[in-house]
Amino acid sequence: MPRARRHLRRELEAWGLAELADVAELVLCELFTNAVRHARGPRDRRIATRYQRVPGGVRVEVHDACATWPALKQTEGNEESGRGLALVDALTGARWGVSERDGIGKLVWAVVAAETTPESKEEKEQ
Template sequence: MPETVSPAPTEQACWLPRHQRSPRTARQQLRDFLRPHPSGEPLLDTGELLVSELVTNAVQHTRTPRGRLIQVRFSLSDDLLRIEVHDADSEKPVPRPTAATDECGRGLLLVRELATQWGCCPRVGGIGKFVWCHIAAQPAPAGETVA
């Protein structure tokens, strides 16, 4: 009898505590999600950076009671990765200008520069928000051949 291989899931979600180790856990979850997808490898480096930045923002900047969790969702369609980070704070994040000597504050600037699209929406039910971004596999520069 031939063995049936199940296709890799195209969506995944996980709940994380508001803790300094959660960005690392989110990166690992993303690696595990993308690993079985043939189109996942080109999305991995940028995806890890951006999920880390979005989860870090949710951990450091949300004003919610202790014990509230962060939900991280991934979806993959063709060569487009969508990352969502949900938290219980309704205030939208805003990229802020930073000085060259600042040691933090560049997360949303990275998201804005590296994602093909990003935004913030209220969560269904009216409690909190989710920040999302899309990451596309980078095409080869003009005149360069991909091996």
């Protein structure tokens, strides 16, 4: 995952979106971790990442070979896991989803944009 984070940060800097790097990296880490933990697929398939510039931000994609789609769930206060998608949902203003992809598996995506990051909401309130 360190290589995927570095690549994301380089892309954001090249696009003039370096201010989104911390939030985008956190979103990437949550999606990637979910793929590692929950995606069960053929051993010869890798988890792949893709970044696409969108108006005002970046679309972060994590591809895996598992056909099972993740779902946002409610967690109890004492549960140790299960909050990843809730965090992604909060950080992106609910701009995430799951899509089919070419071949087997799925891709989970999230859009990180200036208007959805916690920092931008605080700035607007001031």
